[in-house]
Amino acid sequence: MYKQQLERISEKLKNLQRLDADMSLFGAENHEYEMERVWTPEEITGFEQKWKITLPEEYRAFLLHIGSGGAGPYYGLEKPEDGVYAVIGYDDELNAISDPFPYVEAWNWEVDWYDDSKEEEEWDVLDHDYLDPKRSAGLLRISDFGCGISMNLVLNGPCSGEIWTDDRANRSGIYPDHYFGNTERLRFLDWYELWLDRSIHELNEE
Template identity: 60%
Template sequence: MHNEQIERILAKLRLLKQKDEAYSIFGAEDHRYELDEAWTLDDAMRFEQKWNVKLPEAYRAFLLLAGSGGAGPYYGLERPEEGVYTDLDYKNELNDVSGCFPYTEAWNAETDWDDERLSEAEQEALENDYFSPDKSAGLLRISNFGCGVSINLVVNGPCYGQIWIDDRVNQGGIYPDHYFENTERLTFLDWYETWLDRSLDEISL
């Protein structure tokens, strides 16, 4: 079903690698336009069984036909087994990827973080609630935007298959991806191909 778009994506990726020999596109010095080895069907089934999720079809097809990480937007694609943790840098807390992602619209806490009337204990309680893993349940991190911001794929919940941003580290909340100036909700392959199209335009300037 997604083979044609994936073939087009891989052709654009090869073209971008050819044109960007200096790795001038953001993140290219890290991934160098190389994809990690594609998954087998057994790999996909083991992951889904281990984490009790059903990967969105478009993303699953990419893992099987293109690659399981590497070249991609920002600092590149994270491997799925790395995206199950809540922290970008420390693999010490698992996210509840099999839980239901609770949001359908952008969410942020209605909190005045600079309210000096809050005691230290109240401030800590607010922060613990704000960063609670239940806020990111049902999300699989797929890319690192930088500055603590993560790009995520909804793998369970009403927004299943969409790309959402977790910008809580900058008090920006959690919201649908609009970094590419899109007005529609993006699914994985459209998100990835949009990055390729914009990068090709950028390198041609």
């Protein structure tokens, strides 16, 4: 179903690796254009059953034919088994990935985080609620943007398959990804291919 796009992605990834032999692009030194091995259909099914989720078809196709992590936007693609956790780099709290994704439009609190009239205890309660995994339910983290910001794949609901940004670390909420200059919402393969196209263009311009 996604054969042609996956073939394009594979060729563009090889081209990008050749063009960026010095690892000059952001994140390249982290992933080094290497991909984690592809998954088998049985491994995908096992992952879905373990976490009580259904992966979007485009992402499944990528796992089956390109890789299960590695080269990708920002600091690279996270492995699915790492993306289930609520905080980047920590495996002590799970995200509520099997729960319904609660948004169809960008979400944030209208809170003045610089209001000095609140006591520290009040801020602690607010902060804990704001960062609670229930706020990012239904998201699988797929890439670390840096500065506590993550890129995520929506797993269920009307926005299933879309890429959304979790920017709560900077008090900016959760919203459809637009960091590649896109005005429309992106699904996984288009998001990944747009990263390749922009990266190749940047290197050719140099």
